[in-house]
Amino acid sequence: MTRLVLFISFLVAVVLVMSLGSFKNLTVDNKSFTYSEVKKNHDEKLETIEKLEEARLAALKKATEEEEPVEEGPLVVLDTPQLESGHSLYGKCIVCHGKAGEGKKSQNAPAIGGQFDWYIEKQVVAMQTGERVNQVMMPYIRALSAQDIKDLAAYISKLPWAKK
Template identity: 45%
Template sequence: MTRLIVFLSVLTGFILILVLYTFKTFPVSNDKFDLKKTETTYNTHAAKVLEVTAPKEVEAAGEVVEVEYAPVVDLNTPQLVAGNKIFGQCIACHGKGGEGKASQKAPHIGGQYDWYIEKQLTDMKAGARINVAMNTILKGLSPQDMKDVAAYVTKLPWSKEKYLAAQQPAKK
């Protein structure tokens, strides 16, 4: 009986080592994903973001005027209305405000850049980025639908309440 246990232990160890070695040397490839192209795209977008977010020196105008909140963007454009309609399918996982749900493993997407959302949707639909949960939803979306929902998701967190809350100093 002891010999059998030793034999099975050695056999199991040998198989485990063989599997781990094979796993380590197994080639990893995804023909639909091009790292150089992705890095170039990322660097281009990162430069644009840096250009927009870089601090700019402005001279003080003298008198400070208190301005009432008003949306800067017209939220009733045809693209945003279509995006709102499409986003109805996304609420179950990503939440009404795009805040994401940990229980669904759905990320926070509200306020994300539209080009980023559109790129992720395009990559998931093309198979370059694998996301099984999104496959059924993406099958029915056209490229224009993806642009519309990306534009809508970009505007999600900027309701008047959220804008005013963001302006309050952080409590320590």
């Protein structure tokens, strides 16, 4: 036990002497402390940081600006009463055929935007009479008048042709 205590004190003494040695080697700096000097240094560093931060924010802003979507114009210019009526009637068709008539896979609904107006009219009339069977669309077209169908066809044919 005594030996262990002796050994530990020896170790502590060695560590102490070693650290004292390194303390002796510290360079002595006789420069006096001047507050204004230190403050200037500090302010310069702050300025650099501010500049860097500004540049970072500018880069970030540019990146987000570039990602902004391009403003889309109206799909169809509603310059006739027929197109206006077609536009409001088309609201019921959007769930399946999409806002631009691009169709929806999930609904099995084909793209109809940009299709010939006579073709659209013919198909919808054929569905109404049962010549062409389309169970899912029936509730949406049953009450359409002949004029409604013409208006719809005029509007849909003006929608952009769907890119596939």
